[in-house]
Amino acid sequence: MSSRCYVGTADPHQPHLAHARFVLFDGYPAAVIPALAGIWAGHARRDTHVLVAAVLAHDWEYLDPTITGAATSGFAGQHPVAGVGMTLAATSPDGTVEAPEPVSVFPLSQAAHLDAAWIYLIDPAADAIAVHTDDGEPAARYHLDACAAPKPSAPYRAEGAIAHPWAAHHCCVPTPGVPR
DSSP: OOOOEEEEEEOSSSTTEEEEEEEOSOOSHHHHHHHHHHHHHTTTTTOHHHHHHHHHTSOEEEEOTTOOTTOOOSSTTOOEETTTEEEOOOBOTTSOBOOOOOOEEEEGGGGGGSSOSEEEEEETTTTEEEEEETTSOEEEEEEHHHHBOOOTTSOOOTTTOOSSSBOOGGGOOOOSSOOO
16 A cells, blocks of 8 residues: 655644655555554654654655664665664666755645645644645644553553554544644
């Protein structure tokens, strides 16, 4: 399954502006929300600012909280980032790896001009992810805690504690109310 998306954060002083990175594969909410929750719970150790920094560090072929540094890529310039995903790299016609693109900055009102089906904006103040459709309209909002497994030190909860670093997408339920 393939769908392109952007993942990033909104400018705290101009919330209509997104600072985001491109993700080539698996951009559907059923894949991205649990992946981001897994990265947050594992790599970022439940620090949403660390999650944002990790996501904004590269454009991505795909996000995968289970990826290890030992993963291999078939493309020059790509490399795995343990606990985050596989980077996306561009090569010139002569095979030279090109410098990475800068972070994309765009107003949500212009999202329809992007080649992406979804936009995910991480809110560090609320530990949440706002999901926007390809036209920039809000579709849902998820709290990372609701999508991640309990902290290792947390007591077992029979109502759905899961042993792996992120929970399956079916446990991620959008928060009620109007998406922000």
